[in-house]
Amino acid sequence: MKDRLSFRGRWVLVTGASSGLGEEMAVQLAAEYGANLILVARRAERLSELAAKLEKAHGVHCKVIAADLSRLEDVRRVFHKATSEHEIHAVVLNAGITHFGKHQDLSWERFETLLQTNLIGVVWLVNNFVHYFAGKDIDGAIMLVSSMAGVMPVPYQAAYAGSKAFLTNFGQSLSEELRGEPVSITVFSPGGIATPMAHESDLRYFENTPFLQDVTSCAAEGLSAMAARRRFHVPGRLNRLQMFLSRFVPRGFSVALTAATYRKALKAAGQ
Numbered sequence: 211m212k213d214r215l216s217f218r219g220r221w222v223l224v225t226g227a228s229s230g231l232g233e234e235m236a237v238q239l240a241a242e243y244g245a246n247l248i249l250v251a252r253r254a255e256r257l258s259e260l261a262a263k264l265e266k267a268h269g270v271h272c273k274v275i276a277a278d279l280s281r282l283e284d285v286r287r288v289f290h291k292a293t294s295e296h297e298i299h300a301v302v303l304n305a306g307i308t309h310f311g312k313h314q315d316l317s318w319e320r321f322e323t324l325l326q327t328n329l330i331g332v333v334w335l336v337n338n339f340v341h342y343f344a345g346k347d348i349d350g351a352i353m354l355v356s357s358m359a360g361v362m363p364v365p366y367q368a369a370y371a372g373s374k375a376f377l378t379n380f381g382q383s384l385s386e387e388l389r390g391e392p393v394s395i396t397v398f399s400p401g402g403i404a405t406p407m408a409h410e411s412d413l414r415y416f417e418n419t420p421f422l423q424d425v426t427s428c429a430a431e432g433l434s435a436m437a438a439r440r441r442f443h444v445p446g447r448l449n450r451l452q453m454f455l456s457r458f459v460p461r462g463f464s465v466a467l468t469a470a471t472y473r474k475a476l477k478a479a480g481q
């Protein structure tokens with residue numbers, strides 16, 4: 211089993227590549243790693259534009275699969291299309307959605323869509339790609355884009371934090387089960403990132419604070435962790451410091467502090 215993976219001339223599948231972190235990881239995979247890309251999201255036009263741009267600028271090959279990953283039939287179609295047409299060497303499971311506000315105000319439909327997108331589709335793809343890599347004996351990598359919200363509870367993002375806590379524990383547990391096998395799992399857990407997810411929410415409150423990491427450095431750290439087959443990585447020094455310090459603070463206190471910060475932010479957003 212190789213210690214460090216090379217993606218040059220190899221196919222890497224990226225979900226949620228039409229925006230934010232996924233788009234930036236696709237750009238860096240083409241520019242820095244020379245990878246061919248399968249770009250997945252709902253907004254096909256944005257994916258096609260990105261594919262054309264990356265092919266022209268970096269001489270890589272790109273394919274687009276438009277899919278709604280909250281629907282299991284689309285998730286299955288993505289897997290079958292990608293694996294029947296190309297040999298895949300890495301999978302970046304990045305697509306995700308969030309919500310801000312009181313959990314009791316979240317409709318069941320939105321909650322269900324969040325779980326389908328952030329969890330069910332992701333776990334289905336992990337299960338199937340683990341078998342795929344084992345069957346082909348490929349040195350492969352899977353990145354699960356989780357969040358620091360998957361390690362520390364976040365009131366007013368309760369369903370999101372819960373979905374990411376599942377991903378974090380699932381991914382880290384599975385990565386230990388797969389020790390010594392050709393496929394590695396990297397749980398990547400950013401704090402806040404300056405992407406549309408943060409900007410298009412009503413929570414402008416966090417915008418001009420050091421809490422939002424720039425998307426370029428965040429993506430670079432994630433890809434480097436995946437290539438190095440790290441099992442867990444939190445990008446950004448400030449985030450790592452926060453994680454470290456949280457060990458010495460009673461959990462109840464840090465949850466209450468987060469809740470107070472979000473209450474202010476929600477109030478500022480008129481919620």
Ligand SMILES: NC(=O)c1ccc[n+]([C@@H]2O[C@H](COP(=O)([O-])OP(=O)(O)OC[C@H]3O[C@@H](n4cnc5c(N)ncnc54)[C@H](OP(=O)(O)O)[C@@H]3O)[C@@H](O)[C@H]2O)c1
Binds near residue numbers: 230358399401404
């Ligand atoms: N921004 C943050 O502060 C932050 C912090 C920690 C972790 N993260 C995680 O980072 C990941 C990327 O988030 P981001 O900040 O880059 O958000 P973003 O800019 O909103 O991008 C989300 C991506 O997910 C795709 N997506 C959402 N629902 C989908 C669906 N049903 N089917 C297919 N694709 C879907 C979107 O594409 P379409 O709309 O075109 O389908 C888009 O490409 C998420 O997993 C998020 O939880 C974000």
